[in-house]
Amino acid sequence: MAQYMLVKYNLNGKDVEQMVDVRASLTDMLRNDFRMTSVKKGCEVGECGACTVIINGEAYNSCIYLAVWANGKTIRTLESLMGPNGELSDIQQAFIDEAAIQCGFCTPGFIMSAWEILESGKEYTDAELRKLLSGHLCRCTGYENIIRAVKKTMYKRLGKEMPE
C-alpha cells in the first residue's frame, strides 16, 4: 500500500502540491504542511465544527475529510477571507463588532460556515440560521452574538434593514 500520495489542489487561490500520508485528514495537512492555524482541532470526529473549511464552495469538517480527497479541489480557509492589503471581510468585522469572539477557538469554523450561508445570497429566518449553524459548538458565547453577527451581515448584504 502506498503510504504517501501527491495531491494537487487550490488552496486559498494558489495552486499547491503536497505529498501526504494517505491516512492524514485534511485538517492535518492544512495545519501541519501549510500552517493554516485557523483550522482548529476540537474533536477530530466531526462533532464540534472548529476545523471547518470551504471545499468547492461548501463548508466541511476538514477533520473527517481525507487529505487525499483534496486532489483537484478548491479549498478555502479563514486565511483567505482577508483582502490583499489586510482588509477584513464583512463577516469577520461583524464578529468583532458584535463581540461574537471570546476564546476564539470556534471562531474560524463559525466564520467559514457563515461565509457559505452569506454567499448563498438567501434571506434566512432566525430558526433557519440557527439550524444552519448548529454543526458548530461554542462554550463561551451562548451563540447569541454569533447569530447576531451573521444575521446583521446577511441583511447588510441583502441591502435590507435588520428586523428587531
Added chain:
Amino acid sequence: MSHHVGKSVTRVDAFDKATGRAKYTDDLCEKNALVVRVVRSTIAHGFVKSIDISEAEKVPGVVKILTCFDVPDIKFPTAGHPWSTDPSHQDTADRKLLNQHVRYYGDDVAAVVAEDEVAAARAARLVKVEYEVLPFVLDVQKAMEEGAPQIHETCPGNVLKHTSNIRGNYEEAIKEPGLICVDKWYDTASVQHCHIENHIAVAHEEAGKIVIVSSTQIPHIVRRTVGQALGIDWGKIRIIKPYIGGGFGNKQDTLYEPLAAWLCMQVGGRTVKIDIPREDTFISNRIRHAERFHIISWVRPDGTVVARKVDLYSNQGAYASHGHSIAAKGLNAIPQLYPVPNYCGNAYTVYTNRSTAGAMRGYGMPQASHAIECHVEDIARALGVDSLEYRRKNVMPVGFVDGFSKNELYSDTFNQCFDKAVAYMDYDRKRKEYENQTGDIRKGIGLATFWYNTAVWPISLEHSSCRMVLNQDGSVQVQVGETEIGQGADTAYAQMTAEILGLKDYRDVHMISTQDTDITPFGTGAYASRQTYVVGFSISQTGNILKRKILEYAVELTRCPLVNMDIVDSNIVRTTDGRVLMSLKELATEALYSLSHSVHLTAESSYQIKNNAYSFGCCCAEVEVDIPMCRVQLKKIINVHDCGKLINPQLAEAQVHGGMSMGIGMALSETLLWDEKTGAPLNNNLLDYKLCSTMDHPHLEAQFVENPEPTSPFGTKSLGEPPTCPVAPAIRNAILNATGVAIDTLPMNPHVLFKRFSEEGLINDPWRKEN
C-alpha cells in the same frame, strides 16, 4: 472621570482571533515534536500487576514506553490553588504521574512516546496490562457505607473531608410547636467543561530548564506543581501560556503538564506533546462535582424559617484535585443567601471511582444555588405563598455582613435584580395565568437567585502583580499574571490602564497576553472570577507609580510643579489652566534618549488584596412542557446581574450569555454517565454528551444593575462564573409552575421527567404498574 472604563470597546485580541492568527499551544508546537498517547486503565478500580510492552515496542516509530512502574515515587497535588506554606492547608497529594493503583476507568497507567500519532495510538493499543480487579463504587453515599471499596489507602471510609457549619441550636429550635417541616433531596449531575480546545501541553528542554507550553489558566501555579510532581527545583520549570481555547475551571488544575515534563526528560529533552483527545478530556481531565443535598427546613406558618439542616454529599471521583473547597463553599453559601438563626450544615467530600471532579465555572455555587433555590420554591409552595414574595422577605437583607469574609450587601440589589427580571418577562401576569393548567402542553415561569464571591480572600492568598513599561511613543506594555482565557480580561486591563494613566486611546496599552513564568510578574491566574477585581488593584497601584515617575520627569522638562500637572489624553497638562505642556510621546522619547538624564520609565508592583465582595443576580425562565413527550422547551430567559460597575458592557453581556448557556445545559441535557456494571464511561464524546447548540436556546437576555462595589478601585466585582449559578433552578421552578411536579434531579431530561411524570400520574407508564 471615566474615559475608557465603562465603554464597550473592541476586544484587544479580536482581530487576531477573527483572522486565525492568534496562536494557541498546538500552533506553537514544532512539527518534529514527539507525540504521546496515554494508556488508560480498562477497569474502574484495582492494581496494575504487570505491563507487557514487548509487542507495543515493535511498532515502527515508537521511541519509548514508560509505565506506572517507572515513575518517581512522588504523590503530588493538582489543584489550582495558591500554595499554602501552612502544611495543614496544603492541597491533598494523592496521585503519581502514572498510577499502579488505578481508581477510575481511564486512569493513567502508561505512556507511549512516538514519532507520530499513528504509531503512538497503535502502540498504546498493544500495551498489555494485567490487573488485580477490585470492587468499585460510583455513588457518593454508597462510597460512605461500611464495607465500601477503599479508594485511597490514606483515606479510610473514603471521606476526603467533612466540615460543619453550625449556628444556633438546631435540635432545640425544631421543638417549637406548630412548625411546618419541608424535607427534600436534590441531586445535581456530573458535567464537563467542554472548552473547544482540549487540554494540550508541549515540553522541551532549553538552557537547562524544562519549558512547557500549556493550555492552562494558571501558569505560575503549574510551575510549582510540576516542580513538586517531578521533585525538581521550581525555578527549573518554565511555563508559557499562549491563547487558550476556553478553560471554565478545567484548566485551573494541573492536568498533563507534569507528565509531559517527565516524559521529555526521559527522551533526552526532546520536544514532547501531549494533546488529549476529546474522548479522554471527558474522563481524564476534571468534571463538575455531582452533589446531593438533603435540606430540612422548619418553618412557622408566617414563613419564618426557624431552623435549617443541610447535608451535602459531594462526589469527588478518583483524586482530590480541588477537593472539599468546592462543597464547603456551597455549604457556607446557603445560610448567607437565606440567613436562619439555627443552621446545622454538614458537607462531605467523598472519593468514588468516577472521573476526578475539580473546579468548574461557579465552584460549587451552581450546585448549592440549585438546591437552595429549589428548596425555597418548595417552602413557598408548602405555605401556599408566592415564591418571589417569599424570596423578597427572606433573602439576605441590605446591610448583611458575613463575619468571615466581611462581605457586605450595601444596596437593595436583590430586589433591583428581581424587578428587572419581572418587568422583562411579564412575570406576575404569566405566573398567575399558568396556574392550574390542564392538557398536554403546559407553560410555566420560574425564578431563582444567588450570590457569588469575588476572589478567594480570606480562604487563601489574593495577590496580583503588574509591570508597566513606557515606550518611546507614549504607549505602554502591561504584564500581569492573571490570564486571558477568552473572557476578555486583557481588554478590561487595557481599559483600566488607559484610565489610570490618562491615555488617549486604550489601544495605546499593549497587553502582553502570553504569560511566561520566567518573565511575567507573579500572579496566580484565572479563577474565582477574580481577574478584573484583583488586577484592578495592581493596575491602579502600578499605574499611579508610573504616572508619578512620568510627572516627575515632566518637572525636569517643564519646571512646572508636580502638583499642578496631570496626564490627560496622553498629554502632560497643567491642571491650573488646562494648557498642554507637552505630549506624553515627546516626554517618553526624551526620557530614553536625553543626553543629560536618560531613564527608562517603568513601574512594577504587587498588591495583596485583603477584601472580597459579594456579586449578585437572578435568572427568570419561561418554559413549555410537552407532558406526553416528557420534553421541556425553553421559551424565554433573562439573567440580571449586579457585578458592580461594568468595565466593558458589551463583553460583560457576552460573558453572561455563555454562562446562561452552560446553565441551560446543566438544567436540561448535560450528564456524564458510567456503566454501573463496569464503571466505564458511556458518553464521553460531544454527540452523546449533550451540550447546548444553537438550536437549544432562545434569545439570551442579559441585563445589569450597577451598584458600585466600594472596595474596588474601579467599582467592579465578579461576573465570570455567576451567570451559571441561577439558571437550572429557575428552569426547574418554571417546570414546577407549569406541571405542579417538582423535578429534583438534574438534568431535567426526558428520562427523568418520564419517571417523575409517571410517579405523579401525569402520564401512564404501563410497565411501571406491572412492576
